[in-house]
Amino acid sequence: MSDMHAIKVVHLKKKVQTQEGELTILKGVDMEVKPGESVAIIGPSGSGKSTLLGLLAALDTPSEGEIWLDGSALSNLGEEAKAALRKKKISFIFQSFMLVDTLTALENVMLPAELAGMKDAKAKAQAMLERVGLSHRVNHLPKQLSGGEQQRVAIARAFICEPKVLFADEPTGNLDGGNAHKVADMLFALNAELGTTLVLVTHDNQLALRCQRQFTMTEGELAETTPGQRESKAQAQGETKMKEAAC
Template sequence: MVTQEGELTILNGINMDVKQGDSIAILGPSGSGKSTLLGLLAALDTPTSGEILLDGQALSGLNEEQKAALRKQKVSFIFQSFMLVDTLTALENVMLPAELAGVAQAREKAEQMLERVGLSHRLTHLPKQLSGGEQQRVAIARAFICEPKVLFADEPTGNLDSANGDKIADMLFALNQESDTTLVLVTHDLELAKRCKRQLVMESGHLSEPNAESDISESHVNHADEISEEVS
């Protein structure tokens, strides 16, 4: 990354290969570079060196408009803070990316996705009328409606209590398997990470893959940010 003070190295020597349909967790303490890596993989940021291929497409040769088109076609996101549009209903939030992508029968597909995540009775509710767990279920439905090649999830259960977090994780992995969507997950949650097929550890800008799940410990996710419980 280039700053006013010069070049700042956040990630160094990263080499990873993610297969279609894989689920990968990226663990590491705050400030280790996890979110930076996620932004690069999703074509939201540009590395100063190296090459990233997304579904076989080299990102270095694309301008911002082309990157945006690639994300619209092949990528979805789930965020810790849900990122729903406050003025749109649950149904409208899920329909939005489908309509932007020109998906036929967007409303019908949105209704089906909301039914899939158990919210068929909440179609006309605004985000402020939904619990945190329900808002994240809307976000999951929105993420999968366009059948993305890759889903990037940044702390998807971070704002949820244990019970709601488990439900969200169940839905996330079930849809991941059903759709054969590649899941790249950034988390501080060790148990959530262990549900992925692979676990990678980010430390001081370097990425490594432990030999086995048993090699992953709480030390790999220490110094996590304090997160208040917002959902019941």
């Protein structure tokens, strides 16, 4: 694979067995992402977005096709090697934050750094929390934080080890408009500063438009959208919302 790609996907398929028979979730997906790019995957629920994200992050195995992640063909790696790859090069941000309830904000951010053997994990965690505006919340437990604050802790945790690739699954899905905007600002600022490749799944078209490239997933098929298509879609969605509000 060319070194010019952080991610390369060729004819990726995912099939599962159900009570009704075989179900094809992904139908031959092709995709290339360059290092440092920000990419959004949009589409309706059940279209295969989260399945694709799990495959790209080496959390699942495709039925057919190949994935290269930072030059490594995932099909050539065993489970231990995949775990090592995730630990070294990948971070994940979840819609539900996925913080450890019994750890403080500082300890949650420190956790991946400690697992990676960083000697200055505490200092780096403090610096990351300061970056996301939470230096005054370092000793608070997740239950003592708002949803927006919890997601900012999750962002700090995701970036502390400076991953090559960051996957985000609906990173603003559980937040109100104001907090969603703040979290998105921090996500893209750190993405740009650290040169991390960002791949996010979202239902939010405005968030998707902030990415350099956008893909639409429809019934297991992935297609890149052009700027003109994105603008038309955003305008159509805005007009629909206005009509609904008027009814």
